[in-house]
Amino acid sequence: MATLSLIAEPFPDWEAPMHFAGAHDLVNAIASTAPRSCSARFLLARGSHAPEFASPKIAVEVLPMRASSLPILWQSNATARPLDGEMTHSITPMMPLRARSDDDGTQSTVTVPHALAWEAPELLSPAQARLVRAFVKRAVRFADIIVTTSHSTASLLQNMYGYNLPVQVIPPVAPNVLLAGVDSAARRARLGLPERYMVTTANNDEAGRLHWVYNALEADSTLPHVVVITGLDPVVQGKGQAPTSELASRIPERLRNRITVVAADDLRDAGAVISGASLMLQPQSFAATGYPVIAALMSKVPVLHAGVDATGELVLDGGLAESDPVGFASALSRLFIASPGDGTSEFERLTVQAADRGRTFSWEGVAWQLWETHATI
Template sequence: MTTLRVIIDEMLSTAPGNVNTYTEELTRALIATAPRNCYVEAFVSASTEPEYELINERLPGLAALHKSALAGREVKAAWQHGFTRLPGHGMVHAPSLLAPLSRHDRLNSADQVIVTVHDTVAWSHPELLPPRVVSWHRAMLKRATRFADAVVAPSHAVADQLGEIADLGDRVRVISGAANSRIVPPADADVRASRLDLPNRYILAIGGLEAGKGIDQLVRSMSKIGTGEPLLIVGPTADDSSLAAAIVDAGLDEGRVRGLGLLSDADLAVVMERATVFAHPNLEEGFGMPMLDAFSLGIPVVHSDAPAMVELSAGGGIVVERGDSALYPERLADAIRSILDDRQLAVRLGYSGSDRANAFSWRSSAEKVWQLHADL
């Protein structure tokens, strides 16, 4: 019997980003694609009973759930300094850099550890992250460079960037994610759309106003789009002070930009499916799962020329050059307006995006992870 132990702490994370979705989706697919006589177990730091129930509900088929006595912050600190290991021996897969990285004998004991690096922002643009987050990521990559048997990157762009900041040799393997399987329009879509007060036509974005997301530039671009469609943003609430300041700074009329707050998967599916344009202006990105979600629903997409997003899109959306940040809002506006003004372009982009989304699947990702462990 062969056991693969997956570190699923990120699945319970409430921090912005898509690593939580990636962890859940990949683990579920690993269970579904497990070869004969192979089983998937999970490890999680000390959590609440409702969280344990959520794990068991969303990851049916887990052979076991190992519950640490340490809280998440304590586990992070312990593994950063090389303390504590997982019980037993065998294969460990970490959907992030959170892993028990230490010296082990892969050849004689069959122990192996694979980690995942979703982006290199902590190195390329450390000013976009809190200092403690930068310090932790850098420390964990140093440990991965010494002790990881392989490192998974979600895109060739991230793999190339990793090659410039760490001596990982041939240990880097590109294994992409896929669209969120829970973003499916529900049967009561009309009721939800009415409750959310969705207009007939609107531009949609996902993300906060923190540096690097490009949402502030997107808000400024609205003053240059004269067709009247509002911008709806998932993440900030309607009364978010940072969003209000960005709206005032852009000189926009009330109602032209609206924060929707955090949404359930069903509500998000409704909001995404009915959007006229999905804008993903992120200045830095490792993969771009929200963009892939929009592609999967056939929504025309406008995105920045961040290398990972250009790679993911492969011509499925309209690319906007970041370049001079002062002119970025104008370029975003031009791209968005081209879709709003051209129905045929919008339809063509919807089809090309759908085709692009079909190139990715969690099953394929899981099979590649199993093969990587087998290759080791």
């Protein structure tokens, strides 16, 4: 029986909870799409919470190391030996790898979910940026396939490591916890959210550009309420987002009754907020993995973004791109001009297109691509 093992322990950064939730959804999809006589394995560190799976095709295996030890230990050759002869995939760069012979049956696919370690290293701690680059460099040497979530990241890696680098682009999918749940309405009520609002994950720094949203609200008093979700985006080190209460206190006094700040401590709260929004605002100057953006599209919520290449690849015609604050504010006001309600307004058209775009994302689709990739290695 062939088994595709999934590294469930993610790279230790702000996206780790979303990556872990995504790994849970992906292993279910790997099991449901497994060819005959094939199965899935969910690899966890010692001390991590082991989820229960309904599928008999999924085995959970606990590694003899704690998650805090993995970033250092997995940079050595010895720790990769237990995966000799295995098919293994990781949804982050953190994966044990070493040189192997061509005929030992080992297959490894490693995901590089974004290019921040090269394009915007100030959004990671110095240690995180170095660690990402080290794991990616190791994957370039030893992995069979590098998986990226966008063509822009794939191009960056090939420019750095050679155009013969084996790269496959597989767009990410939002973890189920970031989508609407049966209790989403109750969660929004508990958070005190209005019936109609826009949502953003932007931060209060020069990369997060939350001030673009402030400027748009100040320029148009008719725009809907804005909900800012904290914790789903990186921040400029030492200059970025403070705790939720402090960020809320930094909102301009004249806008405080039009903005609500919500912490993403519970990803289901974030999912309830995103799925109930009318529009997602992404003024950021960077693109991470893009889980919140995809969650919006899968929830039929269009996206107004700043035109970053990787974000544009995810959104396509499910939103609009405006690369400067004036254009961003103008587009926002234009979208919320009173419409005739017959489906002909720009906002209504974008909502339909966002729903169409959102239907293209599925964990089953990712799983099929992984099985096919390993079948051809």
